[in-house]
Amino acid sequence: xxxxxxxxxxxxxxxNEKTTYRSGPTLVCLFNKYGFHDTYGYGGGFPxxxxxxxxxxxxxxxxxxxxxxxxxxFSPSNFIGKYNELGTLINEFNQYLAFDGWKISVIGxxxxxxxxxxxxxxEEINNQCGKKSSSTxxxxxxxxxxxxxxxxxxxxxxxxxxxxxxxxxxMKLCFETKAYLSSVIICGSLLEGxxxxxxxxxxxxxxxxxxxxxxxxxxxxxxxxxxxxxxDVAFSIGLLHEDVKEFSHVLRDFRNYIHPYQxxxxxxYPDEHTAKICMQVLKAAICQIKxxxxxxx
Numbered sequence: 001x002x003x004x005x006x007x008x009x010x011x012x013x014x015x016n017e018k019t020t021y022r023s024g025p026t027l028v029c030l031f032n033k034y035g036f037h038d039t040y041g042y043g044g045g046f047p048x049x050x051x052x053x054x055x056x057x058x059x060x061x062x063x064x065x066x067x068x069x070x071x072x073x074f075s076p077s078n079f080i081g082k083y084n085e086l087g088t089l090i091n092e093f094n095q096y097l098a099f100d101g102w103k104i105s106v107i108g109x110x111x112x113x114x115x116x117x118x119x120x121x122x123e124e125i126n127n128q129c130g131k132k133s134s135s136t137x138x139x140x141x142x143x144x145x146x147x148x149x150x151x152x153x154x155x156x157x158x159x160x161x162x163x164x165x166x167x168x169x170x171m172k173l174c175f176e177t178k179a180y181l182s183s184v185i186i187c188g189s190l191l192e193g194x195x196x197x198x199x200x201x202x203x204x205x206x207x208x209x210x211x212x213x214x215x216x217x218x219x220x221x222x223x224x225x226x227x228x229x230x231x232d233v234a235f236s237i238g239l240l241h242e243d244v245k246e247f248s249h250v251l252r253d254f255r256n257y258i259h260p261y262q263x264x265x266x267x268x269y270p271d272e273h274t275a276k277i278c279m280q281v282l283k284a285a286i287c288q289i290k291x292x293x294x295x296x297x
Contacts (some may be wrong), residue, residue, distance in 0.1 A: 006099075008054070012057060014073060018092075024049055102115065144284070154290065168190065198293070231244070
């Protein structure tokens, strides 16, 4: 099975974070099961987890080991008591796999990989087009005006608010001067910082969510949560709406370009449109948190 670059990136996220959080040593152990012989340290210094995983997936792409690692990562035995979560993750990953002509499914206690006929993909796209198109939804999302996007009245520590205010100003300045990559990166840092502050203010609500990331059955400390996990949990408890959750994938993906090697490997440079979406996600999130937090106060 040979996967496209976009599908490999989604698989990387599934391995590193979405199915479960895997630390550097855990990733080394996982890939060593499928033909590698690494030790944690990886040549004198371990790279970021996503660089390591990207490198390994590219090396086994098209080999039987890729099939094996997919079956391992999505194995139902890793989701005892969380089968609904497994189904959601499989459906999400299958949306990417379909364009490579593949699909995974649970058969009994195992994961099986099947070919997908092109007509099935076309039919699914046509069914989705029966709803509002993605371009129309995007235009609607961008058309909303948000006047109050300050840190005032956010449930976060007062010592952080001046920093957030300064970054909001810097984000706008970067956008106005067409420094779109910088604008996107600041958007990601702001949203993650705000959600960390909100989670610290409402720890019971965030930790008790079924979407809260866990390791060995225990919820991870907030400092180990990813931006994606903060967004999913904030949505699950009603602080964020579906539109922010849906369009936040742009901000989550492109924030990775804070790493020059990631940008080099993809050759991608955020443009004005990308920056607008990221800024709109941030603005909408701030306003939605302010409007919805009263239910927990």
